Amino acid sequence: VTQATEDLLRDAARQVLGALVRRGADFAAAEDAVQEALLEANLRWPQTGTPAQPTAWLTTVARHKLVDAQRADAARRQRERLVAAEPPAGPTEQGDDTLLLLFLCCHPALSPTAAVPLTLRAVGGLTTRQISAAYLLPEATIAQRISRAKRVIAEQELNRPGDVSVVLRVLYLIFNEAYTAGASRVDLAVEAIRLTRLLYESCPEPEVGGLLALMLLHHARRFARVDENGMLVPLDEQDRSKWDRPMIAEGVRVLTAALAHDRHGEYQAQAAVAALHDDAASAEETDWPQILAWYDELVDLTGNPLAELSRAVAVGEVAGPLAGLRSVDAAQQRLPDYPRLLAVRAHLHSRAGDNARAAELFALAARRAPSTAERDHLLKRAAQARLAVTRASS
């Protein structure tokens, strides 16, 4: 199956599922049916060629699968006939269907470990195998998470409106914890952007635009973020000619439209910070006072101590590293055992010219780093700081 066909198939899968669910089919059963239809298409289309009307093909197969599964279940048969009698959905209904599916898959009753794979499968149209490869997990484990998630959803009262903030949190997670290693063909960051775009098309909430912008404005830097050895390159050392300018332009457009609603939120604020970084022609030209202002707003909006820590870096740039360190002290009271706090402290000491202290703290931070990429980067910073100490004393 070619990439174009796969994309088409996955869009169709979501639409078929949305239509089935909206017309009263049981979510868990319909999701299974669509997944089976998807597998069948993956198997058959390479031989038969892509059907002229892929969505109609998938709908028919999924309905057959659904009927097969429910044949024994007489009580459901009546509902199934109703489903079959409904006319196809128009574009607006498709948007509503996507929203409905996202609200189901990102139900507040689900933990992220359950909501993430369910969303990727039911809305993203990925197979269990693709999801398991992307997360470096056995297929059976992902299959089990999905079926458990569907059982949880079946027990919920679904008459309340969904919670957009929970959907955004799940999409953010998919984006932020995007493993790129392994033989997986699935790029989770791309998947997250794709899903957020779908939500953006069907939901006018400014924070949806904020999250989409945040993703685009970060994803635009993906080729500059790691060097040829897989080492992380910090923002101030990135080759800005590798940044994806059209993607930045789109991110800025989406963000500007979101901010125009004048209902700011944490994603808009984070996206604004990203936009200011992306807008600087060089690290020296970064508009730190504006970034600091957005971090002030982010802290006000969320009360999140992690935002305070990010703010401390900006304080260091605007008011000097010693002021930055005082901000870290304040953040530390609420983040006593947070691994990345050491890295920020080390960075500020290095900015203050105290390389001996920086070397010590970078080494400590490397020990506590939650990822190999960060660990390796911090080890390198520690080595650079040590070298600076040696040079100064010789």
Place this chain on the structure above:
Amino acid sequence: MRRSGRTGREEPAMPKYLLLKHYNGGPEPAGFPPMSEWTPDEITAHIKFQQDTGRMLTESGEFVDAQAASPDGAWVRYGGPDSAPVVIDGPFPETKELIAGWFLIDVESERRAYEVAAHVSSAPGPGGKPIYEWIEVRPLLTAPPTVE
């Protein structure tokens, strides 16, 4: 990732933990006799427990891998240019440090990882009683967050 601003702690949503089973190792010896001295039924019960634990973790959607390692092995290192690898055959006297096997799990929180480790440690030994084996719990390093 930022799981939520409420907890103020940043943990990946899907962290993996390695639960290492050290043969009688740990902060203090668990003090059970070696398996070679157990009765056949005690051994069967112990093995069944390991299998059941694997199944339980698969059903809960937390299983990644489980392996047992042979106590026989070798220490190997680079022998230098144009030289064969240096090999020292095991088993080694310091069996306290021997890794008998592991469970690799993918769970929601550190707390849950500790819960699973405690369960693994409750495996039955002589007389069907829990062996109270020490389990070393090590988080695996993850991918870096995408959001800088």
